[in-house]
Amino acid sequence: MRTHYCADIREEHIGQEVTVAGWVMSRRDHGGVIFIDLRDNDEIVQLVCDPADDIASHKIAEEVRDQFVLIAKGFVRARGEGLENPNLKTGKIEIVTKSLIIENRSLTMPFELDDERVNEEIKLKYRYLDLRSNRSHKIFKLRSKATIAARNSLDKQGFLEVETPILTKSTPEGARDYLVPSRVHGGEFYALPQSPQLFKQLLMVAGFDRYFQVAKCFRDEDLRADRQPEFTQIDVEMSFCKQEDVIGIAEKLLYDIFSGCGFNVPETFKRITYGEAMEKYGSDKPDMRYDLSMVDMIDIFARCDNEIFANLAKDSKKNRIKALKVPNGDNIFSKRQMKGFEEYVRKFGAGGLGYFQMKEDGLKGPLTKFFTQEDIDAIIARSELQVGDVVFFGAGEKKLVWDYMGRFRVFLANEMDIIPKDTFEFLWVVDFPMFEVEEGQTKALHHPFTMPCLDENGAIANREDIEAIGSIAYDIVLNGYEIGGGSIRIHKEEIQKEVFKLLNIGDEEANEKFGFLLDALKFGAPPHGGFALGLDRLIMIMSGTSSIRDVIAFPKTQRAQCLLTAAPSSIDETQLDELSLRIRKLNK
Numbered sequence: 001m002r003t004h005y006c007a008d009i010r011e012e013h014i015g016q017e018v019t020v021a022g023w024v025m026s027r028r029d030h031g032g033v034i035f036i037d038l039r040d041n042d043e044i045v046q047l048v049c050d051p052a053d054d055i056a057s058h059k060i061a062e063e064v065r066d067q068f069v070l071i072a073k074g075f076v077r078a079r080g081e082g083l084e085n086p087n088l089k090t091g092k093i094e095i096v097t098k099s100l101i102i103e104n105r106s107l108t109m110p111f112e113l114d115d116e117r118v119n120e121e122i123k124l125k126y127r128y129l130d131l132r133s134n135r136s137h138k139i140f141k142l143r144s145k146a147t148i149a150a151r152n153s154l155d156k157q158g159f160l161e162v163e164t165p166i167l168t169k170s171t172p173e174g175a176r177d178y179l180v181p182s183r184v185h186g187g188e189f190y191a192l193p194q195s196p197q198l199f200k201q202l203l204m205v206a207g208f209d210r211y212f213q214v215a216k217c218f219r220d221e222d223l224r225a226d227r228q229p230e231f232t233q234i235d236v237e238m239s240f241c242k243q244e245d246v247i248g249i250a251e252k253l254l255y256d257i258f259s260g261c262g263f264n265v266p267e268t269f270k271r272i273t274y275g276e277a278m279e280k281y282g283s284d285k286p287d288m289r290y291d292l293s294m295v296d297m298i299d300i301f302a303r304c305d306n307e308i309f310a311n312l313a314k315d316s317k318k319n320r321i322k323a324l325k326v327p328n329g330d331n332i333f334s335k336r337q338m339k340g341f342e343e344y345v346r347k348f349g350a351g352g353l354g355y356f357q358m359k360e361d362g363l364k365g366p367l368t369k370f371f372t373q374e375d376i377d378a379i380i381a382r383s384e385l386q387v388g389d390v391v392f393f394g395a396g397e398k399k400l401v402w403d404y405m406g407r408f409r410v411f412l413a414n415e416m417d418i419i420p421k422d423t424f425e426f427l428w429v430v431d432f433p434m435f436e437v438e439e440g441q442t443k444a445l446h447h448p449f450t451m452p453c454l455d456e457n458g459a460i461a462n463r464e465d466i467e468a469i470g471s472i473a474y475d476i477v478l479n480g481y482e483i484g485g486g487s488i489r490i491h492k493e494e495i496q497k498e499v500f501k502l503l504n505i506g507d508e509e510a511n512e513k514f515g516f517l518l519d520a521l522k523f524g525a526p527p528h529g530g531f532a533l534g535l536d537r538l539i540m541i542m543s544g545t546s547s548i549r550d551v552i553a554f555p556k557t558q559r560a561q562c563l564l565t566a567a568p569s570s571i572d573e574t575q576l577d578e579l580s581l582r583i584r585k586l587n588k
Helices: 055-061 121-127 136-158 197-205 245-261 274-281 307-313 335-346 373-383 399-415 493-502 506-520 535-543 571-577
Strands: 017-030 033-039 044-049 069-078 094-106 179-181 190-191 210-218 230-239 272-274 294-296 317-325 354-359 362-364 388-395 428-429 435-438 442-444 471-476 481-488 529-533
Touching: 017 094, 033 055, 033 069, 044 069, 055 094, 094 274, 121 471, 136 210, 136 245, 136 535, 197 210, 197 230, 197 506, 197 529, 230 245, 230 481, 230 535, 245 428, 245 471, 245 481, 245 529, 272 274, 274 399, 274 428, 307 317, 307 388, 317 373, 317 399, 335 388, 335 399, 362 373, 388 399, 471 529, 481 535, 529 535, 535 571
Parallel strands: 044 094, 272 428
Antiparallel strands: 017 033, 017 069, 033 044, 069 094, 179 190, 210 230, 230 529, 294 317, 317 388, 354 362, 354 388, 428 471, 435 442, 471 481, 481 529
C-alpha cells in the first residue's frame, strides 16, 4: 500500500513519486493550500495539498481531520530555504500530493497525544490511543531492542531458551498466587507462576546446563508505580557454577542490553554487602548516584545524659543510633524546614529526629547539652563535619531506624535536587541473610531454595542464631531500584529439608507442596544457580519514566484493573457451574 515509510524519505528522493500511509497529526489551511503532518510508525512527513497541483486531492484534504487514516501519493520536493524543520528527520522535504485517500475516519480524540497533563485513567481506558504517541513508540522500540539484545547475548553465551508452564501448582513463594479453577478437576486449582523458579531448577537436574527465558510472572500483591500483577522477567539458570560465575554472566548480559540500546555503562559493577548497605544507606537497594551515607553513633550516645538515648544504646545488637550528614545543609535548610523533617520520618514510625548544625564556633543544637565536649568532638570527627554542615540523628530499633533513615536519605536527595539525571549507577548487594524474623515468624529473605552458608562440615553455619545464618544470594540494583536478583540454589535434599524445618515447614507439608522438587534432588542434581532481571522495571529506568505502566503495552491500574477491557469481571452461572464454583458474597 506504500512505497516508503515516512521516516525514510530524504533529499535523495526529491523528484521521485512516493506513496505513504499513516495518521494525521495536524492539518493547517494556509490561504487555500492545506498542509498535513502525516505520521506512520514513528516519524512525520509533511503533505502539501495545493489546488494548483491537484484539485481532487485538495478537495479531499478539506475533509481531513486529526487522526484520520490516509494513503497519499505524490512527488517529493525540497521545502525551501527558511521553511525547513530541523526537529524532523524529514524536515528538509515535503510531498506534493497527486492522490489522497481517506482510508478511515476518526472520532474526536478524548485527549491530545503526548499531553502529560491527561488523567492516567483516561489514558488507560483508551490505551490503544495513548500507544499512538511518539513517547510510547520510543519506549516500545527501546523495549524490543533490549529484549532482542538480551536474547542475542545469552544465545552467544551458550544459553538455551526453554518455556516453562503458566498453569502450575500453588507453592508459597512470598506473595499470593493467582488461582485458576480447573473444569476437568472440579474443586481443584492451578496457580499462575510467581516465577519459573522450581521449573528452572528441574531443568538443571535434566542436564540442560544453561537455560534462559523471557518469562511472564504473576503475583497478587499490593501495587505501586514500579509493580504490576503480571510482569516479565529475563530468567537465567546455569549448572556447575559459583556466585562469581553467575555475576559475570549477569554483568555481560546487562552490558550487552545497554550498549545494544545505545547507552554507555561499565562492564563490571560495584559491590557492597547487605550489612553495609543497611548500615550506611538504610536500604538493600541504595541509590549510589549520590553519597549521603550514615555512620553509627550508638557508642557515643551511650555516654550522654539523655536517658532515652542512653537506654537505647545499652543494646547495640537490637538498636541503632545513626547520623546522616548533609554537606552545607545549614545554608540550604531553614530551622523551620529541619523541624518539619521530623514529621516526615514520623510517618514511617520514627519517634523523632534530632539534628546538629556545624557553626563557626562549634556544634549547635538542642541535643548538645546532653554531651561532654569530648563527645561533641567525637561526633564532629566521626561525621566529618565542616562549617555549614547539618547532621541528623535517628534512634530506635534497628530495622525501624534503617527504614526511616533510608527513606529520609532519598527524601533529602530529592529536596536538594542532587540526583544526577541520565546516569546509570549499578550495584551488587551480596551476602544476604538467609532468614528474617517478623512478628515471631521465620521467613526466607529471598526464597527457601537459596543455598545457606555452610560450615567446614557441610552443615548450616550459625544455626544457633537464625538471623545470623547467611546465604549465597545477590541482588543487582540500578539507581535505587532492585532490577534483579538471584542465588546459588540448594541442590542437596538433606539441606533443602533442613531449611524447610527452620521455616517450620514439616515433612508432610514439604512433600505436599514441593515433593516433586525434593524427589528430583535425589537423582543427581548438579550444583546450580542463577538470577532474574525485571524487564519492565529495567525499561522504566532506561526510558526515564517514573511508572512501570508506561512500559507495559496494556497494564493494570494500582487496583489491578484493566480499564480498557473492564477486567476483572463477573462470569455467568453456566461458567461457574462448569467450574464447580459458587460465589458467596461476604459482608464487609
